[in-house]
Amino acid sequence: MSLSTSDLSSLRRAVTGEVFERGDPEMADHVATQNTLIRHEPDVAVVVADEADVSTAVRFAAEHGLPVSVQSTGHGAWGPITTGLLVVTSRLDSVTVDPDEHIATIGAGARWSAVIEAAAPYGLAPVTGSSPHVGAVGYTLGGGLGPLARSHGFSTDWVRGFRVVIADDTVVIATTAENPELFWALRGGKGGLGIVTEMRLELVPLVTLYAGSLFFDTPDIETALRAWVDWTHTAPDDVTTSVALLSMPPIDEIPEPFRGRFLLSMRFAYPGDPDEGERMLHPLRQAAPVYVDGVTEIPATAMGSIHADPDDPSPLWDMGLLLGPIDQDFVTELLASFGPDADSPFVATEIRHLGGATGRDVEGGSAVGGRNSAFTFTLIGVVPPLFERMAAVADAFTERAQRWISPETNINFSTRVDTPEHFAQAWPPETFERLARVRATYDPDGLFAFGPVESVPEA
Secondary structure (H helix, E strand, C coil), X not given: CCCCHHXXXXXXXXXXXXEEECCCCCHHHHCCCCECCCCCXXXXXXXXXXXXXXXXXXXXXXXXXXXXXXXXXXXXXXXXXXXXXXXXXXXXXXXXXXXXXXXXXXXXXXXXHHHHHHHHHHCXXXXXXXXXXXXXXXXXXXXXXXXXXXXXXXXXXXXXXXXXXXXXXXXXXXXXXXXXXXXXXXXXXXXXXXXXXXXXXXXXXXXXXXXXXXXXXXXHHHHHHHHHHHHHCCCCCCCEEEEEEEECCCCCCCCCCCCCCEEEEEEEEECCCHHHHHXXXXXXHCCCCCCEECCEEEEHHHHHHCCXXXXXXXXXXXXXXXXXXXXXXXXXXXXXXXXXXXXXXXXXXXXXECCHHHHCCCCCCCCCCCCCCCEEEEEEECCHHHHHHHHHHHHHHHHHCHHHECCCCCHHHCCCCCCHHHHHCCCCHHHHHHHHXXXXXXXXXXXXXXXXXXCCCCX
């Protein structure tokens, strides 16, 4: 797409924020992603300063035949954006809390950390993701599965409304009462519907929780992992756990007890009485010798420490899918591919336990994919020379593990959406078809690029 100097000058005069065109050396910093191997280079990027800028950018894109993509914090990008107009919402980062209504009003560019900080003085907390560094809105649009998943459900279950710039550049409100179909779609449909500028999220009363991670050293990994899988079969609905096989690099940035070791991290989160949490954790604590015990009562503001996801950008290869019920045969396959003796190319192999509140849809329904699944499964690699091998190892495991893999995924965990078929699997078929109808209603000309062909989703 060729834009004239006059076109761009007109756009710059019309917005309060900044406008960058392809080839502008300053663009790269503003459109950078968490995955340093993904480099966006759209025709034009608009770093918006307010909602009016979003409307102006959408109108400009429509007038010039430019597909529109969206990015806030740079997490979750599927691939490079190489055409069209990219709206960057990182500066829309306001967060306000109504303590009486238990509602946080969250700008499109705000990170979970800002929401957590704003809610804490009132004894409230958001149902957040595992990483406070991730953008709250983009994450929630895809569903959102964090340390409170089984006790509180998806993050999107707690949304009470959105402000959205739609394809005709107008701003609409989406709630159960106003534009309810759009509201349904935004709760899990992720993108292709408009640009969310603001989200109203109900907060939960939560000051402390009994949570953290048990670490098991290499000789005890198999025993602990098998015990956890058995334990999940009867786990209480108000306890959320996950496990991760971790190959810790021998570098100074890693704390000395973990440096250069292959460990199993077993995460535990119970938003209730610590004595009751300790009782429920006891079988896992006794399953095998614990190398490091990091489970204790923590403030809700420290929820990010449970998973301890890194904040710094890095090269990344990842794959995500959802699983049905798993058993000891699954553990055998898992350890053969990713265990201590497997010479796995991945730094992390993670499984999160679902069920509980994640399996119950909200009143009026939502577009979230994966409610019928039992676990998430994610592979993470950070060494580029091993990426080709990672793909081969992941494909081989997926082939052997077919009987445990769910037929649908969730769009936030669908890291491989390079075909329309993979993309469609992020939702049940009837949900995918309904989403298509809602997108056609609010974006009849397909202005908002979304999916494996057009571009990347909101991130």
